[in-house]
Amino acid sequence: MHDDKSQRAGRGFGFRIAAAFLTIFFLIAAAPALFAQSGSPTRDRIEQPSKVMEVTGVKPGMVIGEIGAGAGYFTFWLARGVGKGGKIYANDIDRDALSRITRRAADENVTNIETILGTVEDPRLPLSSLDMVFMVNAFHDLERPVELLANLLPCLKPGGAVVIMDRDPARFSDPHRHFLTRAQVEETIGRSVFELVKVETFLRDHNLYILKARDARPDRR
Numbered sequence: 001m002h003d004d005k006s007q008r009a010g011r012g013f014g015f016r017i018a019a020a021f022l023t024i025f026f027l028i029a030a031a032p033a034l035f036a037q038s039g040s041p042t043r044d045r046i047e048q049p050s051k052v053m054e055v056t057g058v059k060p061g062m063v064i065g066e067i068g069a070g071a072g073y074f075t076f077w078l079a080r081g082v083g084k085g086g087k088i089y090a091n092d093i094d095r096d097a098l099s100r101i102t103r104r105a106a107d108e109n110v111t112n113i114e115t116i117l118g119t120v121e122d123p124r125l126p127l128s129s130l131d132m133v134f135m136v137n138a139f140h141d142l143e144r145p146v147e148l149l150a151n152l153l154p155c156l157k158p159g160g161a162v163v164i165m166d167r168d169p170a171r172f173s174d175p176h177r178h179f180l181t182r183a184q185v186e187e188t189i190g191r192s193v194f195e196l197v198k199v200e201t202f203l204r205d206h207n208l209y210i211l212k213a214r215d216a217r218p219d220r221r
Contacts, residue, residue: 068138
């Protein structure tokens with residue numbers, strides 16, 4: 001009898017060990033997808049991509065361009081926001097950065113992202129195709145922002161918006177003056193074919209500048 005109890009106890013312990021290993025296995029298998037979506041919990045907390053998309057009106061089925069996509073942190077959040085029925089055009093002037101996005105999309109089986117190599121003044125996005133355009137942590141690095149915005153305008157559908165998400169040096173330490181002040185951003189927008197319609201300030205370090213086209217829509221040269 002004692003031996004039977006010992007055997008049953010041993011089998012029960014073995015089942016528990018097996019179940020624990022299976023649980024660990026599935027967590028490890030799922031971890032890449034979970035990690036790939038956020039990548040950096042600290043950055044997620046500071047930049048709040050889900051809330052940014054909610055506030056700016058990102059919806060399933062949208063076609064969105066991203067200027068200065070870099071390695072794709074925000075690109076993959078946008079891809080998730082528009083869903084499989086939507087499309088993200090990830091633009092950059094850095095071919096290597098775009099290659100990283102392409103590799104990651106392949107690894108994660110994300111099929112709604114297309115990369116586009118642009119120039120400092122022309123994003124080369126498809127004409128009349130975009131519901132919205134994002135620039136995340138990129139506007140302060142643009143060499144020719146006014147010209148780029150002019151070439152971006154014909155890529156938008158009527159009523160399409162441009163969202164500039166950029167750090168505000170008044171809200172964090174910027175000793176090297178790398179970032180543009182809110183006044184500088186607004187002055188640059190004022191010289192462009194767009195007008196500023198709203199500024200959101202709910203993020204810790206960033207402002208969100210929402211732009212719409214002015215009445216006149218010049219032809220693309």
